[in-house]
Amino acid sequence: MKNMGLKQLTLVSPEFNKLVSEDEAIKRAAGAEDLIHSARLYNTLDEAIANCHVVIGTSARNRKTPWPLMNPRDCADRMLNFLSVESFSQHDGTKPHIGFLFGQEASGLTNEELQRCHYHVNIPAVSDFSSLNLAMAVQVICYELRMAFLMQSEQPDVPISSVLSPESEGWDEPAATVAEVEGLLAHLEQIMIQTEFHDPANPRLLMMRLRRLFQRTHLDQREVNILRGILSSIQKHIQ
Numbered sequence: 001m002k003n004m005g006l007k008q009l010t011l012v013s014p015e016f017n018k019l020v021s022e023d024e025a026i027k028r029a030a031g032a033e034d035l036i037h038s039a040r041l042y043n044t045l046d047e048a049i050a051n052c053h054v055v056i057g058t059s060a061r062n063r064k065t066p067w068p069l070m071n072p073r074d075c076a077d078r079m080l081n082f083l084s085v086e087s088f089s090q091h092d093g094t095k096p097h098i099g100f101l102f103g104q105e106a107s108g109l110t111n112e113e114l115q116r117c118h119y120h121v122n123i124p125a126v127s128d129f130s131s132l133n134l135a136m137a138v139q140v141i142c143y144e145l146r147m148a149f150l151m152q153s154e155q156p157d158v159p160i161s162s163v164l165s166p167e168s169e170g171w172d173e174p175a176a177t178v179a180e181v182e183g184l185l186a187h188l189e190q191i192m193i194q195t196e197f198h199d200p201a202n203p204r205l206l207m208m209r210l211r212r213l214f215q216r217t218h219l220d221q222r223e224v225n226i227l228r229g230i231l232s233s234i235q236k237h238i239q
């Protein structure tokens with residue numbers, strides 16, 4: 001939870017009141033003990049979700065009675081929209097409370113508990129082995145919430161573009177221009193003719209393939225300079 005920026009942990013009849021000591025819980029939290037200290041503890045689920053505006057139940061199994069069901073990604077997107085739409089804010093301007101409900105490791109959530117939820121979320125694992133460990137299921141949901149949050153925030157604090165390349169912000173060298181890449185190709189062609197790798201009388205598709213290769217790699221200016229330096233050194237050596 002803490003890795004993904006979520007803060008409010010609510011526990012219903014937690015084990016550490018009974019079997020495991022609070023010290024043990026803090027040790028297992030591995031640096032996230034502030035979430036344990038600020039956790040809200042309740043005896044019943046009803047009390048725990050009383051202040052929520054939307055409750056989302058997570059389950060590995062399909063229940064007999066159909067319920068509004070989402071996958072984690074759509075759910076995260078929808079809930080982030082719900083939080084960002086002005087009209088859903090409460091009169092005092094605070095955001096609505098959205099609760100994600102997880103079951104116990106051994107037994108999961110009962111039908112009665114799942115019926116207290118507005119929506120169900122299922123992580124689409126393979127059907128004959130669909131139940132994740134609780135911590136893993138929590139992380140998948142928290143990760144999707146984090147991604148939805150980063151996608152919607154105007155200035156994400158980490159780069160979330162799928163590919164970092166010279167055209168994206170944060171690359172250390174300027175992207176090479178078309179003319180620079182063409183200059184490199186012409187230089188390469190010249191050397192390949194000199195080394196007799198390339199026969200201009202029978203060019204086949206060699207230059208087309210090399211152009212496609214270099215376009216695909218999105219060279220930056222320094223990379224073009226390095227490659228041209230290598231070509232020049234070959235040229236000098238031949239001469």
Ligand code: SAH
Nearest residue numbers: 058059060102103108109122123131132137
């Ligand atoms: N035998 C239990 C397993 C519980 S796993 C059962 O079948 O319900 C513990 C918790 O992890 C579940 O209650 C649920 O909250 C979550 N979980 C595990 N696998 C999940 C999945 N595929 N989709 C959504 N939540 C899942």
